[in-house]
Structures are given as C-alpha cells and as structure tokens.
Amino acid sequence: MINFLQYMFFYIIFSLPLTLSYRTTKVINFVHANFITYGAYVAVFLHGMFGNTSILLAAIIAFLIVGSMAVLDNLLVFTPLQKRGSSPAMIMISSMGLWIAYRYILYMLTDIAHFYISKNFVSYGRITYADVPSITLGGVTLSQSFIAGMIAATIVILAIYLFLEKTRIGRAMRAISDNEVLAGISGIPKDILINLTWFICGGIVAIGGVLWTSFSGAITPEAGDSMILQVFTIGFIGGLVSLWRTGVGAIIISAMENIGIAFLNAFLGVPVSFRPFLTFATLITTLVLFPPLGAGGGLPYRFRKRRLLK
Amino acid sequence: MIGFDVVGFLISWLTLFGIYSILAITLNVESGISGITNFGKVVFYGIGAYVSATLTTYLILMLNGIDVNKTPPYNINGVILLGELGNKNPFLNIGLFILAVVLSFVVAGLIGYLLTYPILRVGPEFVGFTLLSSGELLRIFLTHYEPVGASRGLMAIPNPFGWVPDSRIRETLYLILVLSFLALTYFVMKKLVNSPFGRVLKATRDDETAALCMGKHVPRTKATVLSIGSGFSGVAGVLLSYYFTSVNPNMFVPAVTFNAWAMIILGGLGNIVGSLLGAAIITFVDRALTFIIPLLGTTIISPDYLRGLLVGLLIVVVLLVNPKGLLPEKPIETPASKEVEKELSEKGR
Numbered sequence: 001m002i003n004f005l006q007y008m009f010f011y012i013i014f015s016l017p018l019t020l021s022y023r024t025t026k027v028i029n030f031v032h033a034n035f036i037t038y039g040a041y042v043a044v045f046l047h048g049m050f051g052n053t054s055i056l057l058a059a060i061i062a063f064l065i066v067g068s069m070a071v072l073d074n075l076l077v078f079t080p081l082q083k084r085g086s087s088p089a090m091i092m093i094s095s096m097g098l099w100i101a102y103r104y105i106l107y108m109l110t111d112i113a114h115f116y117i118s119k120n121f122v123s124y125g126r127i128t129y130a131d132v133p134s135i136t137l138g139g140v141t142l143s144q145s146f147i148a149g150m151i152a153a154t155i156v157i158l159a160i161y162l163f164l165e166k167t168r169i170g171r172a173m174r175a176i177s178d179n180e181v182l183a184g185i186s187g188i189p190k191d192i193l194i195n196l197t198w199f200i201c202g203g204i205v206a207i208g209g210v211l212w213t214s215f216s217g218a219i220t221p222e223a224g225d226s227m228i229l230q231v232f233t234i235g236f237i238g239g240l241v242s243l244w245r246t247g248v249g250a251i252i253i254s255a256m257e258n259i260g261i262a263f264l265n266a267f268l269g270v271p272v273s274f275r276p277f278l279t280f281a282t283l284i285t286t287l288v289l290f291p292p293l294g295a296g297g298g299l300p301y302r303f304r305k306r307r308l309l310k
Numbered sequence: 311m312i313g314f315d316v317v318g319f320l321i322s323w324l325t326l327f328g329i330y331s332i333l334a335i336t337l338n339v340e341s342g343i344s345g346i347t348n349f350g351k352v353v354f355y356g357i358g359a360y361v362s363a364t365l366t367t368y369l370i371l372m373l374n375g376i377d378v379n380k381t382p383p384y385n386i387n388g389v390i391l392l393g394e395l396g397n398k399n400p401f402l403n404i405g406l407f408i409l410a411v412v413l414s415f416v417v418a419g420l421i422g423y424l425l426t427y428p429i430l431r432v433g434p435e436f437v438g439f440t441l442l443s444s445g446e447l448l449r450i451f452l453t454h455y456e457p458v459g460a461s462r463g464l465m466a467i468p469n470p471f472g473w474v475p476d477s478r479i480r481e482t483l484y485l486i487l488v489l490s491f492l493a494l495t496y497f498v499m500k501k502l503v504n505s506p507f508g509r510v511l512k513a514t515r516d517d518e519t520a521a522l523c524m525g526k527h528v529p530r531t532k533a534t535v536l537s538i539g540s541g542f543s544g545v546a547g548v549l550l551s552y553y554f555t556s557v558n559p560n561m562f563v564p565a566v567t568f569n570a571w572a573m574i575i576l577g578g579l580g581n582i583v584g585s586l587l588g589a590a591i592i593t594f595v596d597r598a599l600t601f602i603i604p605l606l607g608t609t610i611i612s613p614d615y616l617r618g619l620l621v622g623l624l625i626v627v628v629l630l631v632n633p634k635g636l637l638p639e640k641p642i643e644t645p646a647s648k649e650v651e652k653e654l655s656e657k658g659r
C-alpha cells in the first residue's frame with residue numbers, strides 16, 4: 001500500500017508534464033525519459049562530487065539544468081522541423097534520435113567522472129538526504145522518499161492547477177493548446193510560451209528524477225528508460241489532453257503495478273518481474289476501448305461501426 | 311596493421327550487411343512508404359531468431375533420441391551434446407534451416423498482424439510507442455522464460471553448413487545464402503512498391519483521410535504491409551541466429567531498431583536502394599570499429615558509447631540538414647510510366 005502511494009506520486013510528477021508538453025507543443029517527446037535520468041544524475045553528481053545532501057538544492061539545480069536542456073531541444077531541433085512543415089511522425093523520430101544521443105552522452109559523462117573521481121557512477125546507491133525527515137506513524141515508518149514524494153506531488157499539482165487557471169500566462173498556454181492559430185491571431189507570443197512550457201515540463205520531470213534518487217536502490221543511466229512505458233501509458237489514458245484523466249491514469253497504473261501484481265503472484269504464481277505486462281495490457285485496452293481523442297489520426301475509423309449499423 | 315584479415319573482414323561485413331539490409335528494406339517499406347512509425351522492428355527480428363533457435367536445438371536433441379526434459383538445450387550438458395551431434399547430418403541441418411525460415415516468417419507475420427489490430431486505428435504517435443514498448447516487453451519475457459534459456463539464451467545452434475569442415479568455405483556458403491535472401495527480399499519489396507498496392511500505401515502515408523474517401527481500407531492496408539514486413543524481419547532474425555550460433559535476450563535491445571532507422575533515414579525514406587546504401591555504410595562503420603577498437607587500448611570514454619551517440623546524432627542531423635537522405639524518393643515505375651519516359655526521351659531528341 002505504501003509502495004502504491006509512493007509510485008503514484010512518482011507517476012503523477014512524471015506524467016503530468018508529458019501531457020502538458022504534448023498538448024501545447026504537439027511533439028511526442030521521447031526525450032522525456034532523459035529528463036528523468038538527467039534530473040536523477042544532477043543529484044547524483046552533486047552528491048558524489050560535492051557531497052551535497054540537500055534535496056531542495058538538488059531539485060532547484062536539476063530544475064534549471066533540465067529545463068534549459070528542454071528549451072535547447074526545442075530551439076535547435078523541434079522548432080526548425082516544425083517550421084519546415086515536417087509531419088508529426090518525423091518530429092517523433094527526431095526526438096527518438098535525441099533520446100539515444102542523450103543517453104550515451106550521459107554514459108560518457110559517467111565515464112569521465114569515473115576517470116577523475118574513482119567512484120562508480122553507472123550504478124549509484126540510494127542517497128540519504130539531510131533535510132527531509134522520515135516519520136514513524138502508528139508503527140509504520142514513512143521513508144524519506146515517501147515524505148518528499150508526497151510534498152513534491154502536492155506542490156506540483158497545486159502549482160500546475162493555479163498556474164493554468166489563475167495566471168495570464170497559464171491561460172495563454174491553454175489557449176495555444178486549444179487552438180494554436182487562433183491563439184496566434186489574438187496576439188499571444190506563441191514561441192516564447194512554447195519555450196516556457198518546455199522549461200516548466202523539463203524542470204518538473206527533473207524534480208521527479210531527483211526524488212527517484214532517494215527511492216531507487218541503484219540509479220543507472222537507463223533509469224528513465226525503464227519508466228517510459230508506464231509514463232506514456234498514463235499519458236495515453238489521459239488522451240494526452242486531459243490533465244485530470246492523466247492523474248487518474250497515474251492512480252490506475254500504480255494500483256495495477258503494485259496491488260494487481262501482488263494478487264496475481266499470490267493466486268496464479270505470476271512472477272513479479274512480469275509487472276510491465278500488466279501495464280502493456282492496460283495500454284492495449286485503452287487504445288482499443290477509448291481511442292485517444294487528442295492525438296492525430298484514428299478519427300475516421302472510430303465511428304465506422306456505429307455508422308454501418310444505421 | 312599486421313595480420314589484418316581482409317577476406318574475413320569482408321565476409322563478416324557482407325553477412326551483417328545482408329541481415330541488416332533485410333531489416334532496413336522492410337522498415338523502409340513500412341515506414342518510409344506506408345507511414346507506419348514502426349519502432350518495434352526488434353520484436354519481429356527477435357521472434358524470428360528465437361523461433362529458429364528453439365526449434366533447431368530442441369529438434370536436434372529430440373531426433374537424436376535425447377530426453378529434452380532431462381537435458382534441455384540451455385544447460386551445460388545440452389550445449390555439449392549439441393556441439394557433438396549438431397553437425398553430423400547435412401540434410402537434417404539444411405532441412406531444419408528451411409523449416410525455421412518458413413515457421414519464423416509465419417509466426418512473425420502473424421504477430422505483426424495481431425499487434426496491428428489495436429494500434430492502427432489510432433495516430434502514428436501511439437503506433438510508434440506501442441511497438442517500442444512491445445520490444446522492451448519481449449526482452450523482459452525472454453529474460454525470465456526458462457524454456458528458452460532465460461538470461462543465458464540458447465547456444466550452439468547448428469549452422470546449416472556446419473558439416474563443411476573448412477571454416478572459410480562455410481562462411482562463404484553462408485554469405486551466399488544470406489545475400490540470396492536479401493535479393494529475394496529486395497525483389498519482393500520492389501514488386502510490392504511498384505504494384506497498385508504500393509500506390510495505395512503511398513496514398514495512405516500522404517493523406518489517410520483522402521485515401522479513405524477513395525474507398526481504400528486504410529487499417530487493413532497497413533496491417534497487410536506490417537505483417538509482410540514483419541515476416542521478412544523474422545527471416546532476418548533466423549539468419550542472425552544461425553550466423554552467431556547463439557541467441558540471448560541482450561541481442562534484441564531497442565538499439566537494433568534505432569540502427570535500422572538510422573540506415574533508412576541516412577539512405578533516404580521511401581527509396582529502397584537508399585536503404586541498401588545506408589545499411590552498407592552503417593554496417594561498414596560498425597564492423598570497422600570492431601576491428602579498430604581493440605587496437606586503441608583503454609580510453610577514458612568507452613568507444614561503445616561513442617557509437618551509440620553517433621547513431622542518435624546521425625538521425626537528428628540528417629533530419630535537420632537533409633531530410634530526404636542520400637537518395638531521395640523516386641516516382642514509382644510501372645510499365646506505363648516506362649513507356650511515357652521512352653516517348654518523352656525520343657521526342658527530346
């Protein structure tokens with residue numbers, strides 16, 4: 001049960017930005033996985049090189065670094081491609097290329113760091129932070145990562161909600177995601193806002209990555225890649241448009257992964273390592289039963305059967 | 311450069327080139343021509359390799375009267391027995407190879423068709439992601455499934471020419487086999503692209519709604535092309551498993567898919583000859599690096615990472631600088647178009 005809540009916090013932090021970035025920028029971003037990993041590795045390098053034990057400091061630095069990384073991606077790759085009128089599939093392929101490149105850049109960084117400081121950065125242990133308490137409540141010990149995850153998830157949800165509903169910039173961002181052309185006509189500076197979206201999304205995901213270092217026993221340069229199935233499935237449950245449905249998706253997936261697999265393991269003897277299959281089954285079910293409305297394609301076939309029945 | 315084995319290098323390069331070209335050509339037909347963003351090429355490749363490996367090792371042991379329940383092919387006794395028994399009967403080896411090719415084609419094609427059902431009714435983003443994650447799932451499944459050797463994989467798969475005593479002749483024979491399969495794939499795909507069906511594919515890629523309005527069943531079209539492509543990638547997997555004579559789950563990581571993507575993007579989306587060129591360039595660099603890296607000694611940065619980085623950057627840079635690739639897409643060739651061209655060139659004179 002604790003695990004379920006713990007994963008729920010992570011999934012909320014990871015997947016809300018995915019939905020937000022897709023609906024504003026219309027880019028399926030595989031670099032999302034790198035945002036998680038780079039966030040985690042900012043914390044790892046800070047801890048391993050400078051002996052930093054403040055999770056707040058790590059989170060702020062990770063937010064800035066990964067946020068600017070996301071903006072750079074947008075300026076150097078996605079915007080030129082979109083201006084040229086490439087199809088969404090092409091942009092997706094370019095993001096996949098970036099994903100591979102970033103992964104290996106991180107591997108190289110760990111190699112270089114290993115060369116100067118003889119520490120193993122390719123598989124780094126759990127970091128214990130000094131500024132988060134672990135609380136014991138009624139015989140149940142709530143770990144550091146749980147407390148930090150709870151606080152961060154609450155802040156992220158509140159911040160996104162207040163930002164989108166109450167501020168002018170947030171409303172402008174929603175206008176862009178609803179109708180890009182009309183938003184441009186009514187005088188909203190589209191390019192700046194899209195860059196801002198990237199910055200925020202990259203930053204939030206990086207905070208999630210920092211939290212991951214206080215939870216996972218071994219942090220590797222592929223930490224984010226192993227999460228990508230769950231995070232994207234959650235995004236797809238939300239149709240990549242609705243933030244509320246994305247939140248519900250996070251709850252569903254974390255329940256499936258933690259409670260569902262425990263039941264299957266107890267009654268049918270399914271090994272726990274087959275956990276991703278449940279997520280994949282959810283993904284397929286979602287695609288068949290509720291074809292996502294947000295993304296392109298699919299529309300012509302969705303009502304085909306109903307029309308034939310008439 | 312003492313002892314540089316030029317012939318050995320050429321044979322290994324051309325064999326890998328043949329295997330990867332089959333992947334690249336089919337991927338190009340699926341992605342470049344019909345617009346299916348297939349990020350799960352490795353699924354069908356892996357299925358082909360595993361079907362052939364499992365079939366061959368189990369059947370050889372069973373036909374030699376060994377109880378596979380007691381000595382399964384993945385434990386050490388099984389591997390030793392396979393090494394002893396594997397290469398005795400030429401007809402058995404070749405027969406098993408043919409059986410494996412047919413079975414892998416059918417199985418991979420079928421799975422390709424089944425996977426298309428849920429995903430082809432939604433947009434390209436979802437297709438790409440679902441196939442990508444199914445690749446990851448296949449690897450997890452293989453790593454934990456005991457009858458196919460779990461994380462150790464299967465070893466000592468008898469090569470169809472394993473009975474040839476001289477290793478150089480054996481490799482050359484296998485190379486000829488691989489290249490003939492490549493020629494077959496090339497021929498089939500070229501026919502497919504230039505057929506009326508190929509034109510439906512291009513219409514689907516360019517505008518799905520318009521193709522639908524013209525009365526083309528778009529999901530069925532895509533499912534057909536994906537199952538044909540998957541079948542051929544299954545065959546590529548078979549060729550790979552017999553070439554390395556061993557399979558294990560770590561051979562089928564998403565990097566295989568990305569390599570194939572880099573090939574077709576470099577060579578030119580929608581141009582089959584282009585993907586041959588791309589495959590030749592990338593496999594050549596890859597092979598050359600395998601020969602060069604041991605000469606470098608230890609370096610700060612592992613050269614493997616550099617190779618991975620290059621693949622990623624290549625995709626991004628080619629898309630940014632020259633999205634058409636080295637050989638841009640050409641209009642299709644039909645008997646009628648050839649006639650028209652002939653007329654035009656005669657008039658020009």
